[in-house]
Amino acid sequence: MTVSGDVPAAGLRWLETLTGSSGLSDSAPRSVRVADAPLGAEVARFIAVVPDPDNRFPRARAGEVGLDEALGVARQVRRTIAEDAQRRPRALIALVDVTSQAYGRREELLGIHLAGAAAVDAYASARLAGHPLIALLVGKAISGGFLTHGYQANRILALDAPEVLVHAMSKQAAARVTRRTVEELEQLGERIAPMAYDIRSYAKLGLLHRLIGGVSAASPGPADLERVRAELIAAVADARAGARDLSVRLTSAAALAGRAASVAVRRRLAEQWDAP
Amino acid sequence: MSTAAERERWLARPSFIELCARERARAILDPGSFRELAGPFDRLKSPWLPLQGVVAQADDGVVIARGSIDGQPAVVGSIEGVYQGGSIGEVSGAKLAGALELALRDCERGRPVRPVLLLETGGVRLQEANLGLAAIAEVHAAIVALRRHVPVVAVVAGLVGCFGGMSLAAALCSRVIVTRQARLGMNGPEVIEQEAGLAELDASDRALIWSLMGGEQRYATGFADVIVEDDAEAIAGEVRRAFAAAATTPRSEQVEALIARLAAIDAAHPPDPGALRALWARRRGQ
Numbered sequence: 001m002t003v004s005g006d007v008p009a010a011g012l013r014w015l016e017t018l019t020g021s022s023g024l025s026d027s028a029p030r031s032v033r034v035a036d037a038p039l040g041a042e043v044a045r046f047i048a049v050v051p052d053p054d055n056r057f058p059r060a061r062a063g064e065v066g067l068d069e070a071l072g073v074a075r076q077v078r079r080t081i082a083e084d085a086q087r088r089p090r091a092l093i094a095l096v097d098v099t100s101q102a103y104g105r106r107e108e109l110l111g112i113h114l115a116g117a118a119a120v121d122a123y124a125s126a127r128l129a130g131h132p133l134i135a136l137l138v139g140k141a142i143s144g145g146f147l148t149h150g151y152q153a154n155r156i157l158a159l160d161a162p163e164v165l166v167h168a169m170s171k172q173a174a175a176r177v178t179r180r181t182v183e184e185l186e187q188l189g190e191r192i193a194p195m196a197y198d199i200r201s202y203a204k205l206g207l208l209h210r211l212i213g214g215v216s217a218a219s220p221g222p223a224d225l226e227r228v229r230a231e232l233i234a235a236v237a238d239a240r241a242g243a244r245d246l247s248v249r250l251t252s253a254a255a256l257a258g259r260a261a262s263v264a265v266r267r268r269l270a271e272q273w274d275a276p
Numbered sequence: 277m278s279t280a281a282e283r284e285r286w287l288a289r290p291s292f293i294e295l296c297a298r299e300r301a302r303a304i305l306d307p308g309s310f311r312e313l314a315g316p317f318d319r320l321k322s323p324w325l326p327l328q329g330v331v332a333q334a335d336d337g338v339v340i341a342r343g344s345i346d347g348q349p350a351v352v353g354s355i356e357g358v359y360q361g362g363s364i365g366e367v368s369g370a371k372l373a374g375a376l377e378l379a380l381r382d383c384e385r386g387r388p389v390r391p392v393l394l395l396e397t398g399g400v401r402l403q404e405a406n407l408g409l410a411a412i413a414e415v416h417a418a419i420v421a422l423r424r425h426v427p428v429v430a431v432v433a434g435l436v437g438c439f440g441g442m443s444l445a446a447a448l449c450s451r452v453i454v455t456r457q458a459r460l461g462m463n464g465p466e467v468i469e470q471e472a473g474l475a476e477l478d479a480s481d482r483a484l485i486w487s488l489m490g491g492e493q494r495y496a497t498g499f500a501d502v503i504v505e506d507d508a509e510a511i512a513g514e515v516r517r518a519f520a521a522a523a524t525t526p527r528s529e530q531v532e533a534l535i536a537r538l539a540a541i542d543a544a545h546p547p548d549p550g551a552l553r554a555l556w557a558r559r560r561g562q
Contacts, residue, residue, distance in 0.1 A: 056543040059472060067538055074531045103463045103471040106546050109488050110538060111499050113462040117416075117447035117528040124420035125529075143400070143409065144462060147441050151413035168405040176470055178402055192327055194366070194407040207410050246417050249410070259407065261323050265314060265370035266377070269340065272313040273378050 009063055010139035010163065010217060011048035011097035017220050018095075018229065019046050027079075031055055032072035036090075040233035044091040045080055047073060049098050049149050059104035065145045066102035070115035073149055077122035081129050089131040091236040094123070096150040097139025100170055116148045123152035132239035134232060137199065138217055141166045154246065155209040155235040159228075161217035164199040171197060193258060206255025209235060209248070292433050292508040293457060297339045297356035300394050300433075303508040304352050304515050305343030313340045314371055322365050324404045333359050336367035340375045346516050349382070350390040351375050357396030357436030364397060364442060365404040369411020376418035376428075383425035390519050391422060393430045393449065398464060399440015412441035419448045423526060427451055429518045431511060432458040432491070432500075439464045447499070448528050451518040453511065454491035454500040461489035487549040497556040498527070 015023050015033050023033025023046070031052040036045050051063040060066025065073075077092065084090055101107075101116060127133045135141075135150035137158035146166065150156070158164050167174070175182045189196030193204045203211045212231050215224045242248060249255060250263055295303060302310045314320055316334035325332040337359035341352045353372045355362045364372075372393070379389040400408035419428050427450035432438045434457030438446050443462045446452055454460065463471075465479035478484060487493060495503040502514050527534075537556060541547070547555060 059476075071531060071535050071538060075535060078531050101462055103468050103476075105468065105472075105477045105488065106543065108461045108463060108468070108477075109546065109549060109552060110541060111447075111497070113443035113460065114447040114499060114527060115534065115538075116462060117444040118531050118534060120416045120444055121420055121448055121526070121528040122531065124417050127417075128421060128424075144441060144444070147409065147413055147416070147444060151409070152417060166406055168400040168409045169402060173467070173471055174402055174405070177467065188328070192324060192403075194324060194404050196406075202406060205406060205410070207406075245421065246414055249414070259366065259410075261320070261366050262370040262407070262411065265320050265367055266374040268314045268318055268320060269371065269374040269378060273342070275311060275342070 009051050009097055011095045012050040014095045014136070014138045014220070015046055015048040017225055023048065028072045028076060029068045031060070031069050032076065034076045039091060039093070039229065039236065042091065044093050044236065046093045046095060047076055048095040049073065049145070057102060057104070057106060059107060060102040063097065063099045064102040065098050065116070065119070065148045067107060067110055067112050067115045070112070070119040070148050074118040074122040077126050080131065081126050084131070089126070089129055091132040091134065092126055093232060094133070094135045094150045094153060096135050096137045096141045096146065098142060098145030098149055099140050100142045101144030101148070116144055119148040120152055127152060127154050128244050130244065132236045134235045134239065136228070136232065137164050137166065139163055142170055143168050154239045154242065154244065154248065156207060157210045157212060157231055157235055158199050158202070158208055159215050159217045160199060160211050160213040161215070162198070163217055165197045166199065166202045167197045204254060205258035206252045207249050209238070289505070289507040290509060291506050292511045293435060293455070293506045295508065296358070297337070297354040297394065301339050301341040301352040301354040304345070304392055304394070304512050305341060305350060306345060306347065309343035311342045313342060313375070315339070320367050322367050322404065324366065324407070328403050330403065336365060336371065337362065338368040338371045340371050345390045345392070345519060348388065348390055348519070350392065351379050352392045352394065354394040355396045360401055362397035362436050363401030364399065364408045364412055365401040366407035366411060369408055369415065373411055373414035373418055376415065376422055380418060380422045380425070383422065388426050390426060391428050392515055393428070393445065395430055395432050395438040395442055395446055396436040397438055397440070397442045398436065399442055409441065412445065415445050416448060419445060423448070423450055427519055427521070427523070429453065429515055431515065432460050433506065433511065434458045437461070448526070450523070450526055451502070451521070452500040453502045453504060453514050453518065454494055455504060455506050456491045457506060458491035458494070459485065459489045460491070460494050460499065493549055493553070496553045
């Protein structure tokens, strides 16, 4: 599968690199890929959402998370929870390269908000059931795409590469909505960290567990693969040893600076929670 | 035709939609039990808006209130739709997530707290982009965890509606209460028109918008559990009833049923909203 020309999308490229499989499954649309592969001493399940130019929903052909994608992810995650109910929960690795959620009239009519919630619910439930849930950002992690595929992870890892972007809205759309030029948006991002798109700015917010430098996102070689695999193994071990909630995102040194208000609000709420 | 007495009663009912976020929370809680946390005098403002020339409001547009519902401890998170379109920034998002996390902590200690979300929001506040998105992910996480202990109840009354990542938050709740004035959808009509073009959706066509994502349509097709008039007392009554109701499987857990009904849709020739009502006539549970 290719987006344009013959360069596969980053999610698929990394799925193939890490698992040796294209991840096609009879139980998922072509845009949802799932494969099991060894990761250290255990076997992990890798999930990617990839572009499908023949997607039956035209607004979900370029790597967006649409109705079928969100529900497809939800099914794969729920099956993993069910399969592991009586054994040690497998690690789930979400390989993230999603341009956004699908924007369309059909999507709204048919309730893409519920499909998206089903994916969020499945991932959060897996995490609460003890599955180490790791998001590896290898491309775009935008808006509802990221919320439904990756943002429930108890550890978020990202490649330190220019094509790895995190935001609430694509650059072009955000420029139109806020009536700014793309250049103005980029300048704002340099001054205001949460407005930036690049992964190094995102890392300053304290939400990332690891920023993995020196790895080619576009054409990973054997050394890149080993490096990323080692990071994933360490993140899985860390997740197994830690809490099943997202509290790690508020306790890192980076978070205490980058999300100071998030921490302060919670402290105030806790102080006032019980009546004096 | 309604009688004069009925018209009189209709005109006299206290509108919920016309209330500000604070008064909405007060209307949901038992009389006299409202107590605001992290309120305007705590001055927890957005650190990011002033950097962009926007005046920051002292409560960041979210009211968190403790109190009781039917005598049981409760917490209400109420979004002010008038302030920045009800958008979720770092502070407003942390207030919602933090309140739900504390309710979860109490539930885990065997002290159930009834959580209610009054959702009037366009989703992420673009001026705080990544911190708004992160907070919404934390709201999602808290709802899923909390829902195992106690029903989490969402009210979408209007007029802003509930969009973006917060529409997923509504869909994660145990019970969704809407009015006819409500809209519930992932992408706001303006954003769809902008991204996909006028041929995809004319955002100025109000009848079309409400036919797709209005409260009545969402109720009729199973995306909401209760539809209620814009009446503060009636809405508070439905919230109380939601906590008294028997537990059902949350709709966002019913993945196979959702896949089956979506698979039966012809994506090239989707049904119109009326036809969808016939296909997806509302049903709850399994």
